[in-house]
Amino acid sequence: MRITSFAAVLLATLFAASTVSAQETRVSVQGFGGVGLGSFTSVNTNFGGVVSGDLTPNIQVLGEVGRLSNILPTRTQSLFDLSPVAFNASAFYAQGGIRLTTASGSLRPYAEASGGIARLTPHVTGLDGLPGAFTNAGLAFLDNTAPIATLGAGFTVNAGNFVADAGYRYHQVFSDSWMQALALGDRLGSNEVRFGVGVRF
Numbered sequence: 001m002r003i004t005s006f007a008a009v010l011l012a013t014l015f016a017a018s019t020v021s022a023q024e025t026r027v028s029v030q031g032f033g034g035v036g037l038g039s040f041t042s043v044n045t046n047f048g049g050v051v052s053g054d055l056t057p058n059i060q061v062l063g064e065v066g067r068l069s070n071i072l073p074t075r076t077q078s079l080f081d082l083s084p085v086a087f088n089a090s091a092f093y094a095q096g097g098i099r100l101t102t103a104s105g106s107l108r109p110y111a112e113a114s115g116g117i118a119r120l121t122p123h124v125t126g127l128d129g130l131p132g133a134f135t136n137a138g139l140a141f142l143d144n145t146a147p148i149a150t151l152g153a154g155f156t157v158n159a160g161n162f163v164a165d166a167g168y169r170y171h172q173v174f175s176d177s178w179m180q181a182l183a184l185g186d187r188l189g190s191n192e193v194r195f196g197v198g199v200r201f
Contacts, residue, residue, distance in 0.1 A: 027053045028163050030198030036068065037191040044070040046192055057103035062114055065094045071120070071173050073186035085126040089179055089188070093118035093148050093171075101156070109155045110167075118148040118173055146175035146188075158200065165196040 029051050036044035048066020055061055070077065070088040080086050097114020122139045124132065154167015172189040180188060 026200050027051065028198050028200040030163065030165060030196040032066075032165065032194050032196030034169070034192040034194030036070065037074065044068070044190065046190065046194070050196070050198075052099065058101060060099040060101060060110075062097045062099055062112060063094075064096070064114065064116075065092075067092050068118075068171060068190045068192075071171070071188045071190055073183050073188070075184055075186060076182055083126075085124060087122065087124050087182075089120055089122050089182070091118040091120050091148065091171075091173060095148060095150060097150070106158050107155055108158065109153075111153045113149075113151050115147065115149045117145055119143060119145050120173065120175060120177070120179055122179065142178070144175070144177045144179075146173050146177070148173050154194075161200050163198050163200050165198075166194070168193055 029049070031049050032047065034046040036046050046066060046068050048064060050062060050064040050066075052060045052062050068091040071091050072080075072087075072089055077088075080088075093116055095114045095116025097112055099110050099112035101110035102108045121143050124135050124139065126132075127135055148171060150169055150171045152167055152169040154165060157164045157166075169192040170189065171192065172187055175188055
Protein backbone atom coordinates (compact mmCIF):
# COMPACT_ATOMS: atom_id res chain seq x y z
CA MET A 1 0.00 0.00 0.00
CA ARG A 2 2.86 2.34 0.91
CA ILE A 3 4.63 1.47 -2.36
CA THR A 4 1.47 2.21 -4.34
CA SER A 5 1.03 5.56 -2.55
CA PHE A 6 4.69 6.46 -3.11
CA ALA A 7 4.40 5.61 -6.81
CA ALA A 8 1.28 7.75 -7.13
CA VAL A 9 2.98 10.71 -5.44
CA LEU A 10 6.07 10.28 -7.63
CA LEU A 11 4.00 10.20 -10.81
CA ALA A 12 2.02 13.26 -9.72
CA THR A 13 5.25 15.15 -8.95
CA LEU A 14 6.78 14.28 -12.31
CA PHE A 15 3.60 15.33 -14.11
CA ALA A 16 3.49 18.66 -12.27
CA ALA A 17 7.17 19.32 -13.00
CA SER A 18 6.70 18.62 -16.68
CA THR A 19 3.68 20.94 -16.78
CA VAL A 20 5.61 23.78 -15.14
CA SER A 21 8.54 23.21 -17.49
CA ALA A 22 6.24 23.41 -20.51
CA GLN A 23 4.86 26.72 -19.21
CA GLU A 24 8.22 28.29 -18.32
CA THR A 25 8.77 31.84 -19.45
CA ARG A 26 10.58 32.06 -22.79
CA VAL A 27 12.83 35.00 -23.51
CA SER A 28 14.02 36.00 -26.97
CA VAL A 29 16.71 38.44 -28.08
CA GLN A 30 16.62 39.85 -31.61
CA GLY A 31 18.48 42.27 -33.78
CA PHE A 32 16.56 44.00 -36.57
CA GLY A 33 16.95 46.24 -39.57
CA GLY A 34 14.24 48.31 -41.16
CA VAL A 35 13.47 50.53 -44.10
CA GLY A 36 11.66 53.79 -43.39
CA LEU A 37 9.38 55.50 -45.88
CA GLY A 38 11.11 58.73 -46.88
CA SER A 39 10.90 60.82 -50.02
CA PHE A 40 10.66 59.47 -53.55
CA THR A 41 14.44 59.63 -53.96
CA SER A 42 15.68 58.52 -50.54
CA VAL A 43 15.45 55.43 -48.38
CA ASN A 44 15.94 55.66 -44.62
CA THR A 45 17.55 52.72 -42.85
CA ASN A 46 16.74 51.93 -39.23
CA PHE A 47 18.23 49.36 -36.86
CA GLY A 48 18.08 48.17 -33.27
CA GLY A 49 17.49 45.30 -30.89
CA VAL A 50 14.56 43.97 -28.89
CA VAL A 51 14.15 41.65 -25.91
CA SER A 52 10.81 39.95 -25.29
CA GLY A 53 9.54 37.69 -22.52
CA ASP A 54 6.34 35.69 -22.10
CA LEU A 55 3.92 36.91 -19.45
CA THR A 56 1.29 34.41 -20.59
CA PRO A 57 1.08 32.18 -23.69
CA ASN A 58 -0.63 35.09 -25.51
CA ILE A 59 1.03 38.15 -23.96
CA GLN A 60 4.66 39.23 -24.15
CA VAL A 61 6.47 42.18 -22.56
CA LEU A 62 8.95 44.03 -24.80
CA GLY A 63 12.02 46.19 -24.36
CA GLU A 64 13.52 47.84 -27.44
CA VAL A 65 16.31 50.24 -28.36
CA GLY A 66 16.97 51.50 -31.86
CA ARG A 67 17.80 54.31 -34.23
CA LEU A 68 15.50 55.95 -36.77
CA SER A 69 17.67 57.62 -39.39
CA ASN A 70 15.11 60.30 -40.31
CA ILE A 71 11.86 61.22 -38.57
CA LEU A 72 10.95 64.13 -40.86
CA PRO A 73 7.73 63.56 -42.84
CA THR A 74 7.75 62.73 -46.55
CA ARG A 75 6.77 66.27 -47.63
CA THR A 76 9.72 67.83 -45.79
CA GLN A 77 12.17 65.25 -47.10
CA SER A 78 10.94 65.78 -50.65
CA LEU A 79 11.51 69.55 -50.35
CA PHE A 80 15.06 69.05 -49.11
CA ASP A 81 15.66 66.68 -52.06
CA LEU A 82 15.32 69.74 -54.31
CA SER A 83 18.18 71.46 -52.50
CA PRO A 84 21.91 70.65 -52.74
CA VAL A 85 21.98 70.78 -48.94
CA ALA A 86 20.03 68.02 -47.21
CA PHE A 87 18.69 68.12 -43.66
CA ASN A 88 17.51 65.21 -41.53
CA ALA A 89 16.62 64.50 -37.94
CA SER A 90 17.51 61.12 -36.49
CA ALA A 91 16.15 59.61 -33.28
CA PHE A 92 17.82 57.20 -30.90
CA TYR A 93 15.10 55.69 -28.71
CA ALA A 94 14.40 53.29 -25.87
CA GLN A 95 10.92 51.99 -25.17
CA GLY A 96 8.87 49.23 -23.57
CA GLY A 97 5.51 47.71 -24.40
CA ILE A 98 3.15 44.78 -24.75
CA ARG A 99 2.70 42.30 -27.60
CA LEU A 100 -0.41 40.15 -28.16
CA THR A 101 0.24 36.95 -30.10
CA THR A 102 -1.09 33.46 -30.71
CA ALA A 103 -0.29 30.84 -28.10
CA SER A 104 1.36 28.18 -30.23
CA GLY A 105 2.62 27.24 -33.66
CA SER A 106 5.78 27.95 -35.61
CA LEU A 107 4.12 30.92 -37.38
CA ARG A 108 2.72 33.40 -34.85
CA PRO A 109 1.02 36.67 -35.93
CA TYR A 110 1.10 39.53 -33.44
CA ALA A 111 0.11 43.12 -32.69
CA GLU A 112 1.97 45.38 -30.28
CA ALA A 113 2.10 48.83 -28.71
CA SER A 114 4.97 50.51 -26.89
CA GLY A 115 6.18 53.86 -25.67
CA GLY A 116 9.35 55.49 -24.43
CA ILE A 117 11.78 58.35 -24.95
CA ALA A 118 13.78 59.45 -27.99
CA ARG A 119 16.87 61.59 -28.39
CA LEU A 120 16.45 63.78 -31.50
CA THR A 121 19.54 64.86 -33.43
CA PRO A 122 19.51 67.24 -36.45
CA HIS A 123 22.14 66.79 -39.15
CA VAL A 124 23.08 68.52 -42.40
CA THR A 125 24.69 66.87 -45.43
CA GLY A 126 25.88 68.44 -48.67
CA LEU A 127 28.17 71.02 -47.06
CA ASP A 128 31.77 69.95 -47.55
CA GLY A 129 34.76 70.77 -45.41
CA LEU A 130 34.69 73.24 -42.55
CA PRO A 131 31.23 74.72 -43.30
CA GLY A 132 29.62 71.32 -42.89
CA ALA A 133 31.65 70.48 -39.79
CA PHE A 134 30.84 73.79 -38.08
CA THR A 135 27.16 73.56 -39.02
CA ASN A 136 26.73 70.09 -37.54
CA ALA A 137 28.76 71.06 -34.47
CA GLY A 138 26.35 73.93 -33.90
CA LEU A 139 23.29 71.75 -34.50
CA ALA A 140 24.55 69.33 -31.85
CA PHE A 141 23.60 71.94 -29.23
CA LEU A 142 20.00 71.70 -30.45
CA ASP A 143 19.62 68.00 -29.63
CA ASN A 144 16.57 67.36 -27.47
CA THR A 145 14.46 64.54 -26.08
CA ALA A 146 10.79 63.79 -26.71
CA PRO A 147 8.28 61.01 -26.02
CA ILE A 148 7.86 58.35 -28.69
CA ALA A 149 5.04 55.85 -29.26
CA THR A 150 4.98 52.84 -31.58
CA LEU A 151 2.24 50.62 -32.99
CA GLY A 152 3.10 47.50 -34.94
CA ALA A 153 1.99 44.18 -36.37
CA GLY A 154 3.65 41.24 -38.07
CA PHE A 155 4.52 37.62 -37.51
CA THR A 156 7.32 35.57 -36.01
CA VAL A 157 8.67 32.25 -37.29
CA ASN A 158 9.99 29.90 -34.61
CA ALA A 159 12.22 26.89 -35.28
CA GLY A 160 13.79 25.48 -32.12
CA ASN A 161 15.81 28.27 -30.52
CA PHE A 162 15.82 30.34 -33.71
CA VAL A 163 13.26 33.10 -34.24
CA ALA A 164 12.70 35.41 -37.21
CA ASP A 165 10.41 38.44 -37.30
CA ALA A 166 8.85 40.39 -40.16
CA GLY A 167 6.46 43.27 -39.63
CA TYR A 168 5.43 46.91 -39.85
CA ARG A 169 5.96 49.69 -37.30
CA TYR A 170 4.52 53.18 -37.08
CA HIS A 171 6.63 55.45 -34.85
CA GLN A 172 5.43 58.89 -33.79
CA VAL A 173 7.55 61.42 -31.93
CA PHE A 174 5.71 63.97 -29.77
CA SER A 175 8.04 66.96 -29.88
CA ASP A 176 7.20 70.55 -29.00
CA SER A 177 10.64 71.83 -30.05
CA TRP A 178 11.67 73.75 -33.18
CA MET A 179 11.88 70.42 -35.04
CA GLN A 180 8.10 70.18 -35.05
CA ALA A 181 8.01 73.27 -37.29
CA LEU A 182 9.96 71.32 -39.91
CA ALA A 183 7.06 68.86 -40.14
CA LEU A 184 5.05 71.59 -41.93
CA GLY A 185 1.86 70.64 -40.15
CA ASP A 186 2.53 66.91 -40.39
CA ARG A 187 3.86 64.53 -37.72
CA LEU A 188 7.42 63.60 -36.82
CA GLY A 189 7.87 59.85 -37.11
CA SER A 190 8.54 56.93 -39.39
CA ASN A 191 6.62 54.23 -41.26
CA GLU A 192 8.90 51.23 -41.11
CA VAL A 193 9.05 47.76 -42.63
CA ARG A 194 11.44 45.65 -40.59
CA PHE A 195 13.02 42.21 -40.45
CA GLY A 196 14.76 40.65 -37.48
CA VAL A 197 16.48 37.45 -36.41
CA GLY A 198 17.38 36.18 -32.97
CA VAL A 199 17.42 33.36 -30.45
CA ARG A 200 15.03 32.07 -27.78
CA PHE A 201 16.04 30.83 -24.35
